[in-house]
Amino acid sequence: MWRPLSDKMMRFILNTIFNPTFQLKQVFNTRKQFREAVHSHVIMTMRNIKITSNDKTRVYAKCMAEGCKWRINALRVKDEATYQIKEYEDKHVCSIDSHYKNINSRWLAKKYEELFRLDPNRNVKGFRVEAVKEIKCHVSATQAYRAKKKALEAIQENPDDQFAQLWDYGNELRERNPRSTVILKQSEEGSSTCQRKYDRFYVGFKALSQGFNAGCRPIIGVDGTHLRGTFEGVFLTAVSFDPNNQLYPVEYALVQTESTDAWEWFLDDCYTFMSDKQKDLLKAFERVFPGSDNRFCVRHLIGNMKQGV
Numbered sequence: 001m002w003r004p005l006s007d008k009m010m011r012f013i014l015n016t017i018f019n020p021t022f023q024l025k026q027v028f029n030t031r032k033q034f035r036e037a038v039h040s041h042v043i044m045t046m047r048n049i050k051i052t053s054n055d056k057t058r059v060y061a062k063c064m065a066e067g068c069k070w071r072i073n074a075l076r077v078k079d080e081a082t083y084q085i086k087e088y089e090d091k092h093v094c095s096i097d098s099h100y101k102n103i104n105s106r107w108l109a110k111k112y113e114e115l116f117r118l119d120p121n122r123n124v125k126g127f128r129v130e131a132v133k134e135i136k137c138h139v140s141a142t143q144a145y146r147a148k149k150k151a152l153e154a155i156q157e158n159p160d161d162q163f164a165q166l167w168d169y170g171n172e173l174r175e176r177n178p179r180s181t182v183i184l185k186q187s188e189e190g191s192s193t194c195q196r197k198y199d200r201f202y203v204g205f206k207a208l209s210q211g212f213n214a215g216c217r218p219i220i221g222v223d224g225t226h227l228r229g230t231f232e233g234v235f236l237t238a239v240s241f242d243p244n245n246q247l248y249p250v251e252y253a254l255v256q257t258e259s260t261d262a263w264e265w266f267l268d269d270c271y272t273f274m275s276d277k278q279k280d281l282l283k284a285f286e287r288v289f290p291g292s293d294n295r296f297c298v299r300h301l302i303g304n305m306k307q308g309v
């Protein structure tokens with residue numbers, strides 16, 4: 001179960017795993033995560049670091065160069081799967097040696113997974129040039145080829161496994177965005193396992209609501225769009241206009257179906273709303289915001305008239 005950390009503890013930031021910064025009392029979700037961070041440190045700093053202890057209670061790594069004091073010691077937190085750094089000597093007195101890059105296709109695949117997610121057809125040659133330029137070490141043609149293959153396999157892995165990470169994602173959003181609202185509501189019904197996993201997922205960033213209150217016009221446009229992926233559902237958004245008359249995102253949510261109940265749940269403040277005149281949405285406006293003004297999006301109205309609706 002997710003719990004906020006005390007002030008004296010700092011959770012490792014997941015998206016820094018490929019170029020980590022360590023510090024005392026930092027907490028890692030798992031032993032594997034800590035070891036991956038150490039591996040990235042070896043690659044990015046080009047030092048001869050070895051993990052010399054690795055068991056269920058602690059992971060200890062040190063620089064093997066003669067006279068160098070760099071070392072790190074993470075102990076398992078009592079009754080948890082997390083590991084916390086208890087000892088850290090961060091200064092290397094040794095020199096860089098590209099021999100210790102320790103690069104492999106698995107690490108490359110994880111680091112560049114997003115790249116292949118956006119462009120699965122990216123050619124291996126171009127990817128290899130890009131990787132060498134960024135991490136400044138030799139990447140063989142075979143490593144580049146295997147990295148692409150592994151990245152594509154990971155992207156196409158079981159959607160259920162990926163979907164299960166939604167809970168971790170929600171926790172990460174809460175942790176990184178203090179005073180924001182992130183709600184994950186589990187479904188009690190559903191004909192398939194996938195449908196039972198979640199019913200509603202709402203994200204309202206504090207920074208966005210502050211920006212809205214500080215500088216946007218008191219008008220909100222709301223709309224829902226059907227998702228065509230494996231898990232389907234509807235993506236609900238609320239946007240406003242900033243002082244430059246540009247669209248400003250206010251909040252968003254994922255729901256299983258676009259219904260009056262779902263819209264009521266999503267809407268929680270009183271402004272002038274602009275919508276596509278969807279009937280469930282109008283009912284929700286009337287129930288949650290009796291007396292609020294409604295305006296309709298002309299583009300949607302024209303579209304509906306053309307379809308003869």
Ligand SMILES: [Zn+2]
Pocket residue numbers: 047048063064065068069070091092093094095
């Ligand atoms: Zn060293």
